[in-house]
Amino acid sequence: MAIDLSRISLRPFKLTDVDDFMLWAGDDQVTRFLRWKTFTSKEEALTFINDVCIPHPWRRSICIDDRSIGFISIFPGSGDDRCRADMGYGIATKYWGQGITTKAVKTALSQVFKDLPNLVRLQSFVVVENIASQRVLEKAGFLKEGMLRKYTYLKGxxxxxxxxxxxxxxxxxxxxP
Structure with missing residues (x-):
């Protein structure tokens, strides 16, 4: 059943998101292309939400009817790099392929350039095998600039x-909508 995209929103994380957070952040398929390790306990997730998500300068929970189903993060540069920021995202597997992540990225674009006045460039790095994420960026209006060969270690x-x-x-x- 297709999700009504008008039910999708972005908001800051709350500690009460922990159970919903575990449903997707505890899934190896979701974390496969993320720098995060898969979460294995509610306590670990609570600590992460409290110490990383809540104080983060621009990390939002992707929600359906205010229930967390994923995240989108913008990592702003500083100093001479304050003109750019890196973006990452992830969403629960049951919502893959429904346009939800694309809507979340488009929504983030409409907000982040207002929230970060020095921002000129938002960039995203995607593992070559992650075709779905490449498609999200393309549909959201990002320009693919090139491939960085042997650029970083991800999970070894x-x-x-x-x-x-x-x-x-x-x-x-x-x-x-």
């Missing part, structure tokens, strides 16, 4: 990554 494997970007001067995508 040296990976090739694609880098894509969205500039403040780009046309912002329409966020469907």
């Amino acid at each position: 494997n040296l990976e090739d990554l694609f880098v894509s970007s969205f500039l403040a001067t780009n046309s912002f995508p329409v966020v469907d």
Whole structure:
């Protein structure tokens, strides 16, 4: 059954998200392409939400009817790098392929350039094998700039990554209801 995308929202994390958080952050399929390890306990998740998610400068919970089903994070640069930020995201497997992540990225784009006034460039790095994530970025209006060969270790494997970007001067995508 397709999800009504008008039910999707972004909001800061809350400690009460812990049970919903465990449903997706405890799934190896969701964390496969993330730098995070898969969460294995509610206590570990509570600590992460409290110490990392809540104080983070721009991390939002992707929600359906205010229930956390994933996340989107913007990591702003500082100093001479304050003009750019890195973006990452993940969503529960049961919601893959339904346009939810694309809507979340488009929604984030409409907010983050207002929230971070020095931001000119938002970039995202995607493992070459992660075709679905590449498609999300493309549908959200990111430009794929190229492949970075043997760029970083991810869970012990040296990976090739694609880098894509969205500039403040780009046309912002329409966020469907």
